[in-house]
Amino acid sequence: GNESRLKAIYEITNTAPIEAKMTEPLNKIWASDVFGLRQMEESLSKAAFKAIKKTVETGAELDSATADVVAAAMKDWAMSKGAKFFSHIFYPMTNATAEKHDGFIVTNSDGAAITEFTGSLLIKGEPDGSSFPNGSLRMTNAARGYTAWDPTSPAYIMHTANGAVLTIPSVFISWTGEALDKKIPLLRSNAAMNAAAQKVLSLMGETDIATLNSSCGAEQEYFLIDENFANARPDLLLTGRTLFGAPSPKGQQFDDHYFGAIPERVQVFMQDFEDKLYRLGIPAKTHHNEVAPGQFEIAPYFESANIAADHQQLLMTVLKNTAKKHGFLCLLHEKPFAGVNGSGKHVNWSVGNSTQGNLLDPGNTPNENLDFLLFCGAVIRGVHKFGPLLRAVIATASNDHRLGANEAPPAILSVYLGDQLEKVFNDIKTGALHVPSDGGTMDLGLSQILKFKRDPGDRNRTSPFAFTGNRFEFRAVGSQQSVSGPLIAMNTMLADSLEWIAAKLKAELDGGAETPAAVFAVIKEIMESHGNVVFGGDGYSAEWHKMAAEERGLKNLPTSAEALPVLKSPEVVELFSSTGVLSPVELASRFEVYAEQYVLAIEVEAKLVVEMATTMIYPAAVSYLSTLGSVNAKLINSPADAVTNAANAMMASVDKLTTAIEKEEFNSTEAHLSFLAGDVCGLMLEVRAAADALEGLVPDSVWPLPKYREMLFIK
Template identity: 75%
Template sequence: MSSNLARSQALQTISQRAPMDLGKTEPLSKIWACDVFNLARMEESLSKNAFKAMKKTFQTGALLDPATADVVAAAMKEWAISKGAKFFSHIFYPMTNVTAEKHDGFIITSPEGNAITDFSGSLLIKGEPDGSSFPNGSIRATNSARGYTAWDPTSPAYIMHTANGATLMIPCVFLSWTGESLDKKIPLLRSNSAMDSAAQRVLTLMGETEITTLNSSCGAEQEYFLIDEAYAYARPDIMQSGRTLYGAPPAKGQQFDDHYFGAIPERVQVFMQDFEDKLYRLGIPAKTHHNEVAPGQFEIAPYFEASNIAADHQQLLMVIMKTTAKAHGFLCMLHEKPFAGVNGSGKHVNWSVGNSTQGNLLDPGVTPEDNLHFLVFCAAVIRGVHLYGPLLRAVIATASNDHRLGANEAPPAILSVYLGDQLEKVFNEIKDGKISKTVKGGQMDLGLSQILKFDRDPGDRNRTSPFAFTGNRFEFRAVGSSQSVSGPLVAMNTMLADSLGWIADKLESELNSGKDVATASLAVLKEVMELHGTVIFGGDGYSSEWHTAAVKERGLKNLPTSADALPELISPEVVSLFERTGVLTPAELHSRFEVYAEQYINSIDVEAKLMVNMATTMIYPAAVSYLSELSATSATLQELGIELDNSVAKDIAKEASSLMATSSQLKAAYERHDFDSVQDHMRFLADTVCPLMAELRGYGDTLETLISDELWPLPKYREMLFIK
């Protein structure tokens, strides 16, 4: 009897799938931000004074008085109730990479027993979730439970519609009773403030007199896989770890390069349309979608927004993506490496800095050599990446992201900056004490009359760089697909704030010596290049030559695993950086190290236990069953005088024995707990447990290629990646 019942049922279920009928969809103009209590909605609902106060807070972060909060709360409640909401929720972002919600009703009862709605400014401003039940890195003891959520008026409230009704969602920060940040939003807001202060100082020294509040912006390209949920239910590894811990590569993977930008499967296209309509209702500007490189892999990219709102929207996007996929019979996989042998998924974070008066300060314009604002801010980025590259590596360090960093699908674990030919020439000339006119990219002319000529960019792109300039922003390409963008944004904003502060000091000194702004700025830029220019690299980041040269000749750190990278969070240089910029206290930073180290340890622990369990209860029994069938058939044929080649049976027996022996070794390894420190525990996992897991997988994957397809219990790659 077949032992792959779950797999057979999955295939049968999928064969009957059809795209969901969405009916008539509404135009963008009608649904855009219709479920968001944004400034336009506030202007309709609030008094003139209340709206003016809210607008100032929203745009500049100015203090909001409690009386205005009461007015806003009343208007927000009436709007939410008109949209069908009976509950409100403070939504916040603990150190888990996922969102958290506490729902309360708009209800109180009167002495007469009547139910009435109530939502005061105090309820809007503050909530009280348990501060010790979320990851906190020992900031809160188990018996010290009090924590607070506090309304962030710079990120608009919105209505979340589910099958169970509508809820008013209020973006909040999350902090302990003792005042420490327990979340990802507080450091992001602080980092923006630190960057704004430093940038204002630099711009003032450069002669600017009208300077509005500066903010960082973010546009995050989200990669993901879709598989039919029926496959996932038949795979314990996908359900519990988010990736396949076993799986032999199919004959066809991505070697034909035919999936990238290919025709989107109809069922997936319908999912995308439904998903994006939900995003538009919430004011999330989904801009681009397409097939990604690997089969079954796709990407969505929003238009850029202010980083605080972009971070909130990115978290919301991941939630909606998963729930919408489920409604369409898909499982949305955000793991960085769900399938071995094909590309994993990242989240390229496009980051820039600007304001309404000076514009985008990382836009070089047509003649970058004449754009002092751009040159100074770009130089600040160069200095920041050179000094704090290990920090950038640490903030994207997870057990899952370790599977893709450094492979031919993701940037290496060495942080360098790519500027492109044009800008690299400009900065090298500044280093040499000269500057000349840049050469434009010229015009693209194919010699075909029907194809219009167009201007070519002055520089190429480099997909092997972890931190690349891409026209008017930097793209941090190493961020993992399941991660919050807040951590990377905090690191980038903070290192920029520090570098701008350093530049301001140098610029002030040069100006005090009698130099004009241009001469003083070029002198500072020259010093930046002399001290930090070695971080600029425009070649192949995947090459072994670069890995050697980066470390030995340029002094850059190569941190291939999270066990190498996470301790950088508590290095003296990083602790000092966050403390002097006011973004994170030493206690808050140490708590993050403890939380992320624990997540790394727990992730590998879960996967190791799953691998042993699946080897013992699924793969080994399939091998024994097939060996039994082969031996019975061989014995029967021998009685008839027919001899069969038994090499396959011998190979299965050998691999099955190795599978069980390695399972025992892995079990003994993950049961060890006598470590002197969390660093030692992570090091043991990276150096001992992960190699054992890879070895165990090798035996399991080989058995998949030897055992009868009828007996194999797990859906295979060829099914999950190609059958939609």
């Protein structure tokens, strides 16, 4: 029956919202739960502070004496904040965050409790991580994985309902030294990018070049649904999305939610959420309603990629936990509701250092403009050469629902530069823009040109990879994904391009070219070989799909089944091994893990489709039919016929789906993936079509599942 659905509506409409309370001023709470340099300076000797500061800022190794002192200070600080436990937190190859808690406590021989936390405990933990998917990287004889503190990412206190845990950001590495996580390759990709960028900048005549780092600012979209509804929807609880549900008569067509007033209950939640982020040193900057009803966005200010990635994982955890406290289920799934906009994560990315600044910012002098053109050209070359890789690193079962649907960037990777910058690149290609032969100064005036472009009206929202004034924005990333995978791919493709540019630039300069002419020669060649990836038109249009395939030679990989095998292609294996970011073995294990995640996700959904259709939807139809009795015979348009037909069609599809799920024999992982992406996903849609038809036929009073209009609009 519909009891749980009606009860949900009753509960929601009769519960008083959590009182808004005045929050503490920002300077009181900012980073108050973080053991950063400020806290270290307060509690360490000058010598010890100098040593740890050097490690934090340059990644230099930490000697064991300093580690002991830092550990002791960290423990005292954490215990003063109520922590009795510590945990090494790490980021396995799935998009999850993992941790294991250990007490500070040890007892001495007379049974008294003392606390202990040494440098070696801080630096190295040994979790029993053997059940994390590792894509056969760890055979059982070497099944131990180690976590090791990443001192460049500060430790912090995670508050729980009745306690506090000192949390230590860590890498996760196998006994034999292979990366089992997403942090190690991210750090390596930064190093590879830095090494190549140093070469290019030296050739450009720069003499004082600080270490380059990548930066990331991620915009996070999410839905909030009252948890009373969620509890009546097994699909939301188990898979994060609705596997059934007819469209609401009112959806997002009025666009009245976008940038509209934030509902009060949500505002109270956001304030609480953001205060928690501030305590953790996460610079929450903007929040607003998103396009779909019930959808919102939070964007912190950008930070260095490694810290941004850790903070992004933490943000998702805090988001879900805080929502729960406010009676919401936070949905990070890319497509919780069919026919309503999905959620993405826009990954804003740039590279720079303290001496040259942001290399993707055109700057104010011709020289800075030339550096900018080279780095921008490197990105163009990278996206063209490794577009399929960028597609592969955002390939998940859930993101497939979003890519390619006309609401999100297409699964074809192209670069948007904006009219004016595109013209600069094309003019260099055709020779229309050239270095004056009389040796006069060239006036590129790029910052003037591009400032104009920052007008949001000029933004192309249909591009998966857009230049937005001083950074690139990778928009096709999934909302529940870690940002690390995309950052690793972008940094690594950039490293590859900058290596190529360094070699080409050196050859030009050795051949006697002046720097501006040498840069133009490099850009010209990039545009000739890779300019096909630059596209400023409507990425949603059918013409673009045709043009991309037929004229531009760009790949369209609509599903994960097509995208994931890219990780095994020779050019991708070569990219990662030549840059030292992932060995062939490490890369192969990633394909296995991502493929396994895909299989598990689809299998859970398929089983649940069968179960919900059989045990919830079919009985609702039958119970309605049983009430019609003799009335039905007197009606001209018999509702019984329509309901019977839809119910029979649904159960016939359920039978086919049940058989499909049982298939176990596949020649390869690839064959298994395509079977799931094609047959199984197709059958799930077939069941759903019949079920959604029934939703329109069976009386509201007996329908068991909360409806779209209820979940999206009742708050």
